[in-house]
Amino acid sequence: MxxxxxxxxxxxxxxxxxxxxxxxxxxxxxxxxxxxxxxxxxxxxxxxxxxxxxxxxxxxxxxxxxxxxxxxxxxxxxxxxxxxxxxxxxxxxxxxxxxxxKPAVPLSASDSGPLGIRPEEQLVRDHGATPSFGLRQAELADRIRSALDTLNERQKMAVLLNKFEDMSYLEIADVMGLTTKAVKSLLSRARTRLRDALAGYVLMDGEEHPAADESEVEGD
Amino acid sequence: MADSKPPADDKAPSDPATEELVAYLDGELSPPDAESLATRLGLDPKLRAQAESLQRTWDILDILPQPQPSASFASRTVSQMLVVPAAGGNVQSILAAPANSALAASPVQRSGASFWLASFLTIAAAGFGGYFAHQAYAPAAKLAVMEVPTEDVPLMKNLRLYRNVDDMEYLKQLDSPMLFADPAES
Structure with a gap:
């Protein structure tokens, strides 16, 4: 040809x-x-x-x-x-x-709904139990995966293409059959959601981690 | 191309200010818009903190380990493809074709289906072969039965009794009508 x-x-x-x-x-x-x-x-x-x-x-x-x-x-x-x-x-x-x-696994009843505990709830529970300062990378990766699981499929795909394939909004729009405006909105929601889910693991300058405060209180 | 119906979560109104901020961090704003936002960031600590938290969350995703394919993935994939012919049809149908079969029938599973199909065909062929061979040889077998000499038929019928007797003369004597006759009559 x-x-x-x-x-x-x-x-x-x-x-x-x-x-x-x-x-x-x-x-x-x-x-x-x-x-x-x-x-x-x-x-x-x-x-x-x-x-x-x-x-x-x-x-x-x-x-x-x-x-x-x-x-x-x-x-x-x-x-x-x-x-x-x-x-x-x-x-x-x-x-x-x-x-x-077609759920592949049997669903068990739970207070959090038919799919069991939600990833963000798991994060909150684990956060209370484990000081994130000492969290190892593997555990942190688990938290990030859980946070990613709070996104819907399209948000997750847009994040993956943007983050790991380094695609522009235009390229993501082509891949996903969306407008660039829709991609902009999709990524904005996804990143806000990730930030909220990982709030305990992302520290700002001069910000004290709540876990540090808790351990000080316990020490008293 | 992809489905045009966004999920319910995608329909929720998003904050335009956050959209602009995320687009700025992604380098997706036009130069004038980027410059304007950069100025605002310099003046607004709250907005700057929001931008930093978004950026740090984004950066922390680098910690995720990159899942690796198994060592045999490439060779398995290439060997699967080499038996696949090129398809006809239009490009749009290729791109938008549903993937319901992707999990239900992976290429590996398809090769399993081919194996079973081949096995079935082999068994069916053997069955037909056996049937036709039977048809070819069965008349000869029937003929052989018919060719048994008629004088041997009584022998065959009483073979079980004959096996209990060693001497044919003795058997003939037993067959004599006088053997068990009443002596008075005789």
């Missing part, structure tokens, strides 16, 4: 487009390179979204499957990563919606 002038210009700027154009021409080595190049980023994002490795790898494999199956129709119109993560976004959000319709 001949490469048009615009495609050629884009391919010059984006090495991944050049790689995908080789995949389009049935270059197996190029596809292997593409998988190798994107697997960590894709599995990472999927893992943050679905919360377990096996499911994340299944979804990531499905994304690569679609890329390969549709290689002949690929035409560079934007950065390759935008096209790639658009497929990933649609697959992931559909899978999550599908999962929400």
């Amino acid at each position: 001949a490469i048009g002038q615009t495609s050629a210009q884009m391919a010059l700027r984006d090495p991944d487009i050049r790689l995908m154009l080789r995949v389009r021409e049935d270059d197996t080595a190029a596809f292997t390179e593409l998988v190798s190049h994107y697997q960590h980023r894709l599995v990472g994002i999927m893992h943050h979204l679905v919360g377990n490795t096996e499911e994340a790898e299944d979804l990531a494999q499905e994304v690569f499957l679609r890329v390969y199956r549709n290689r002949k129709k690929y035409t560079p119109q934007a950065k390759f990563s935008t096209w790639f993560f658009t497929i990933a976004n649609n697959l992931a959000l559909n899978a999550l919606r599908n999962r929400n319709r």
